[in-house]
Amino acid sequence: MKVALKQFPLCLGLLFAIAMAGGAPSSCWADSSAQVRVAGHIPARSVASARRLGRLPAVTQMRFSFTLPLRNQQALDDLLRRVYDPADPLYGHYLTSSQFIERFAPSAADYEAVKSYARGLGLTITGTHANRTILDVAGPAAAVEAAFDLQLHRYQAHSGHTFVAPDSDPGVPSAIAGRISGMVGLDSAGVWHTHSHSTRAADLPMATPYTIGTGPGGGMTPKDISSAYNLTQVSATGAGQTLALFQLDGYTLSDVAAYATYYGIRAVPLQNVLVDGFSGVPGSGAGEVTLDIELQMALAPGASKIIVYMGPNSGNGVLDTYNRIATDNLAKQVSSSWGLSEGESGSSFLSSENAIFQQMAAQGQTVYAAAGDSGAYDNGSTLSVDDPASQPYVTGVGGTTLYLSGGSYSRESTWNAGTVTAGAGGGGVSAFWPIPAWQQRVGNVASSVMRNVPDVALNSDPGTGYSIYYQGKWWIYGGTSCAAPLWAAFTARVNQQRAAGGLAPLGCANPVLYQVGAGTGYGTSFHDIADSTTNLYYPALTGYDNATGWGSFNGANLMAALAPGSSSTTSTTPTVAVPAAPAGLKASAGNASVALGWSASSGATSYNVYRGTAAGKEGITPVRTGLTTTSFTDSVANGVTYYYKVAAVNSAGTSALSNEAYATPTAPLAFTSSVYGSIGTSTAQIQWSTNLASNSVIRYGTSSASLTKTLSSSALVTSHVLKLSSLARKTTYYFQVSSTAGSSTVTSSAYYFRTQ
Secondary structure (H helix, E strand, O other), X not given: OOOOEEEOOOOXXXXXXXXXXXXXXXXXXXXXXXXXXXXXXXXXXXXXXXXXXXXXXXXXXXXXXXXXXXXXXXXXXXXXXXXOOOOOOOOOOOOOHXXXXXXXXXXXXXXXXXXXXXXXXXXXXXXXXXXXXXXXEEEEHHHHHHHHOOOEEEEEOOOOOEEEEEOOOOEEEHHHHOOOXXXXXXXXXXOOEXXXXXXXXXXXXXXXXXXXXXXXXXXXXXXXXXXXXXXXXXXXXXXXXXXXXXXXXXXXXXXXXXXXXXXXXXXXXXXXXXXXXXXXXXXXXXXXXXXXXXXXXXXXXOEOEEEEEEOOOOHHHHHHHHHHHHHHOOOOEEEEOEEEEHHHHOHHHHHHHHHHXXXXXXXXXXXXXXXXXXXXXXXXXXXXXXXXXXXXXXXXXXXXXXXXXXXXXXXEEEOEOOOOOOOEOOOEEEEEEEOOHHXXXXXXXXXXXXXXXXXXXXXXXXXXXXXXXXXXXXXXXXXXXXXXXXXXXXXXXHHHHHHHOOOOOOOXXXXXXXHHHHOOOHHHHEEOOOOOOEOOOOEOXXXXXXXXXXXXXXXXXXXXXXXXXXXXXXXXXXXXXXXXXOOOOEEEEOXXXXXXXXXXXXXXXXXXXXXXXXXXXXOOOOOEEEEXXXXXXXXXXXXXXXXXXXXXXXXXXXXXXXXXXXXXXXXXXXXXXXXXXXXXXXXXXXXXXXXXXXXXXXXXXXXXXXXXXXXXEEEEEEEEEEEEOOOOOOOEEEEEEEEEEOOEEEEOOOEEEEOO
């Protein structure tokens, strides 16, 4: 990390509140460590092309996030290599969320240190995360500027969009710089946008190419999609699978219900998860949310449910929403149709986002992202790619134009409407991520040193688009926003077949997709686009290319390659017995969570979890359904005892309930205030607060390297007050405070004061 050194000022009024006799302080405490600049927080491209409007008003409330790096990165890299290597004994042995947190999440001590630092700055903690990689905070602009030694300015872009950006990278104490990877939300230059194009079905000329489908306006229907991409004879419908959608807007349920009714398909249950206080009220991007839901439903009508994660359109909102998908770990197939040009995201944001996608990969979650609708010029003017499609642990999905013959597949070309504005499938070379191992020996890549995008493609041309019901009307939608959710729905069908064959979920799709692409079955598994059509720059070539990746899926054939040993086509179903009740259920308490684990039941395809707040009162409605693993972490309130039972499920029915297990989650010991106090000539009264009753200890001395004296109280309290006496006049003392409750101890940073 590139840093610049600077000493902290002697007095940090924002950090400490000091009550002095007579009201005027005569001394202060300060963290004596050096200050460092954390790089990657200035949106240089946006600022350079914008007009500065002036300083941000001091009282403006800022919401942003501290991000923390993962631990044991080398070990995590090795694990990810092994779980995706078919020849390795660890292949397919993914981690649960709790296992990932235990092995690779930032330590609880580091998280508490950053929380204490934030509180000391006068910031309010607005959100914490189970994997401890993000800490959400808020505070007035004046406090942010003083805390990080920078200025916040307002700008106006050529588009009219106004945004805030700092004039320099933030400065933090070296002890904190070693614990964080950056801060997200200090600027608001980036606005994530959808990758879709739409036209009212009633306004279309009803002529080629719009008549490719049989739906309203000539758009493609669920049946048309299955027929075109060789899924008609595939019996798997996504049964037992949970899908997830990343969204930055809301939707209207009646639109989705009308879509399902019109086509006579099952209305897959929807679950809304609102992040960071997002209301879920439909806005200007609601068409994107609607089409994503309807297309996932179109291709995976048997899925257990679709979880729609919705958060605010801001840097920290985006991170928090992706992070919720990772920490929930409920969906093994995820898609995102929102993006931002890679160069506009900032290196700090990209790295923090990558940590989340690494967790998803380690947990066996597959993530698809639309590669963009501006061709090879994602930022509108220079060769560039879209984030998150360019992330190494995300599968970027490009766009094609589909041609049919009698309703069946004929061929595809690269989607290219002629200009950036008119639209073209995204693809190119990352300016940030080095080339991943699975892409290093692939022919036709545009770069042999940096990540190439996209990985795969699917029909995205609005001229051969999809009939979508939105705002009570039929529309034709195109864009790579359509391709990503369809790939996720296809993966739900793959994972159903893998589960039936005793295989783990597909997980991060890139290693296996490139293995299939480079293998002898490539020509039958993918529809290769090799007609030299371009995405405004890169041509479609035989095999892989930066216009369409490996191409689109040839449904039944690619399913056979991705789910070997299981039949994906219609066959006579043998008699299936209801599975036995799960055994060995255990519950372990955490902070606002309970981790459950149990033994697998023979013949089970999924599990349901039941919860109650009294023994034997778990209820008849499960709190979680469709779990395909034998573990689950439940997010609940601290201080309440929760009781659990689990049932196994397959096509024959639901088993009896398991044994009962219970646990009482408790918040970990933590400081709930800054250290403060009053200083006299020979005494110092030191105070602090904790969330749990605990003892009180002060270690102090006249040298920061030798805190040899101790004052303590064994009384278990939450408000701690200790008075040091017999101190020398006009002498600087250094000290640390700590508290212990049970086996948990919290210790403050080193502070100092000077007697009068």
